[in-house]
Amino acid sequence: MDSKTKQKEFMLLYEVIHTSFIKYCKAKSYGIMDYKDLVNESVLRAFEKFERLQKKDSFAAYIYSIASNIIKNELRRKKISRLPDNYIIDVKQLTENHAIQKFEIEILYKALHKLPEKQKEAIILFEISGYSIKEIAEIQKSGISAIKQRLKRGRQKLSELLYVPVVMKEEKRQPLKVLLMLFF
Amino acid sequence: MSYKENILNKYFFAAKNERVEIPFDEINKLLNSINAQNLSLNHFHAKTIINLKYLIMTSTLITTLVAGIYFFNIQNEPAISDTLHQPDISAVETFTINKNQNKKTFTILDKSISNQKTYVKPEKPVISSINITQQTEPEINKFESITQLIITQNDTAKNSNDTLIKRKTYKNQSNNSKHIASDATLNVNINVKNESNDYAEKRNGYDKIFDFNFNNYKWAMVLVDHKCGFIDTTGKEIIKPVYKIIGHFGEYKENWAWVLMNKKIGFIDTSGREIVKPVYDAINYFDEYKEGWALIKKNKRYGFIDTTGYEIVSPVYKHIYNFGEYKEDWALIRLGKKYGFINTTGNEIVKPVYQSIGNFDEYKENWALIVKDKKFGFIDISGNEIVAPIYDQIYNIGEFKDNWMKVKKNGKELFIDSNGEEVF
Known part of the structure; x- marks a missing residue:
């Protein structure tokens, strides 16, 4: 394949997923590496082996798996098992304007890293990158019900993890029914 | 949708709508540059590695040279002075005091701080009053004595009420010269105050000042020692930088923002006043249980505050159930195992x-x-x-x-x- 044709074809497929992919990279690389490096390296690797991709429909799955592998290698290299326990963001890390908005996003990213790998990926793809469950099933090469389960459990755990200054309501109590059963 | 879900969605919304900082064209340019140089990726990597090789060699050489010079200097230096082995003292304050008539308390006449540099820290205690509770030496003639207390606070004495004070008493003599009449260590009770009003005046700049674009207020967030606060455009401290996190104004209530200090939550208003002191583990939204009330949690016990910040129901109950469940205007409470x-x-x-x-x-x-x-x-x-x-x-x-x-x-x-x- 001519290199120009290859690039054109590649960019056509890539254009569709550009925004989602960058958001994915940003969430996924948090605390591990610079997300711009991740984007560049993933694109380069994907482009290099682009000819080998048989089904062009599965381009998304292809490039996401490349990014995922790069992160895995980086983790192995740096031997980061997980991020520090403290999920309340350190104010020291705020370096730019719009501190508060960044605050929320960074709190979310930190919390995300406490989820299991597949769960985290599913949540990022669904909630941040905006993919449908069916698409995520293709990317993660899993069944739809498995993805649903991952999303559900991931959301549950995230709710617990995210620091929310709130008291949850207690469950309603129904003591009388038990009492009546005792009497009669 | 439950409250938790709402909060979660808020976070997702923020992440989802964040601006993408890498434009699409940049990716195209990246590939163009690869094509123009006609480099395969392997070649690209190989080139980087070669460059790296030179980089590593040069840096190793420089490091060796620097290390050599350093060790040479160390060896020729005189022995390390004893001051390095002194305890970590953060502030030394010297008070000149006068003994009162009841002979138990002292009036502070003059105060000097000998270690200004380390003194300027918000979490360090500032002594507001001194009350000597125990005397370990015979009384000194009140006409003759001017006593000097040298208070040494180290980092461990943050909230201590019993700090050791070295007391030196000088005896006034006719020719105005002094000599030390006694020198003793006393156990004293010091009231320490965590914040000082003088502090703001003494502060010399902030660790970081953000833009003046916070919400609708022309305020800038400032950081001191990882604590945040706000200043207005005149430079006045609207909110002192003592909070770990300050939430959005208006999230819970108009003109209120939640603050986090020592892992406890409270509220401040736009005038910078602490409406609700940060002593609670959690605070729910207003009006969820009852209009104008918000559920609070403190030491695993629940209570309510009203919109003025007053603790209308003290947080003593293990559970508080919904109003109106049993009877209108009543809410079931549980204290221990009793209802x-x-x-x-x-x-x-x-x-x-x-x-x-x-x-x-x-x-x-x-x-x-x-x-x-x-x-x-x-x-x-x-x-x-x-x-x-x-x-x-x-x-x-x-x-x-x-x-x-x-x-x-x-x-x-x-x-x-x-x-x-x-x-x-």
């Missing part, structure tokens, strides 16, 4: 002394079954014990005679009437 009710003024209308409380109107209109020490009784809608909990068993009203209820007490069966009186 009771509070009303909308925050008073305990039924003291939490019952093992269980049934629904109203279940047995008889306006009556609710209560269980105390495994005995049954009833309360009415004013919260009075209309039938004391002394019965072992209670049967339905009207089962044997209209308006009479069969009850069992100490193995004997009897009736109570509609006023709760025993009939026979």
Whole structure:
């Protein structure tokens, strides 16, 4: 394949997923590496082996798996098992304007890293990158019900993890029914 | 959708709508540059590695040279001075004080701080008053003495009320010269204050100042020692930088923002006043349980604050259930394993002394079954014990005679009437 044709074809497929992919990279690389490096390296690797991709429909799955592998290698290299326990963001890390908005996003990213790998990926793809469950099933090469389960459990755990200054309501109590059963 | 879900979605919304900082064109340019150089990726990597090789070699050489010079200097330096082994002292304050007539307290005449540099830290305590509780030496003639206290605070004495103070007493002599009359270490009680009003004046700049674009207020967030606060455009500190996190204004209530200090939550308003001191583990949104009230949690106990920040129900209850579940304007409370009710003024209308409380109107209109020490009784809608909990068993009203209820007490069966009186 001519290199120009290859690039054109590649960019056509890539254009569709550009925004989602960058958001994915940003969430996924948090605390591990610079997300711009991740984007560049993933694109380069994907482009290099682009000819080998048989089904062009599965381009998304292809490039996401490349990014995922790069992160895995980086983790192995740096031997980061997980991020520090403290999920309340350190104010020291705020370096730019719009501190508060960044605050929320960074709190979310930190919390995300406490989820299991597949769960985290599913949540990022669904909630941040905006993919449908069916698409995520293709990317993660899993069944739809498995993805649903991952999303559900991931959301549950995230709710617990995210620091929310709130008291949850207690469950309603129904003591009388038990009492009546005792009497009669 | 539950509250938790709402919060979660808020976070997702922020992440989803964040601006993408890498434009699409940049990716195209990246590939263009690869194509233009006609480099395969492997080639690209190989080139980087070669460059890296040179980089590593040069840096190793420089490091070796620097290390050599350093060690050479160290060896020729004189021995490390003893000051390095001194304890970590953060502030030394010297007070010149005058003994009062009651001979137990002292008035501070003059104060000097010998270590300014480390003194300027917000979390370091500032001494507001000194009260000597124990004297370990004989009294000194009040006409002769001017006593100097040298207070040495180290980092571990943050909140200590018992800091050791070295006390030197100088004896005034006729020719104005002084000599040390006594030198002793005293156990004293020092009231320490965590914040000082003087602090703001002494502060010399901030660690970081953000743009003046916070919400609708022309304020800038400032950071000091990882704590945030706000200044206005005149440079006045609207909110002192003592909080770990400051939330959005208006999230809970108009002009209020939640703050986090020492892992506890409270509220400040736009005038910078602490409406609710940061002492709670958690605070719920207002109006969720009752209009104008917000549920609070402190040491795993629940209570309520109102919109003025007043603790309308102290956080002493293990659980507080919804208002109106049993009776309008009443909420079931649990203290230990006992239940009771509070009303909308925050008073305990039924003291939490019952093992269980049934629904109203279940047995008889306006009556609710209560269980105390495994005995049954009833309360009415004013919260009075209309039938004391002394019965072992209670049967339905009207089962044997209209308006009479069969009850069992100490193995004997009897009736109570509609006023709760025993009939026979």
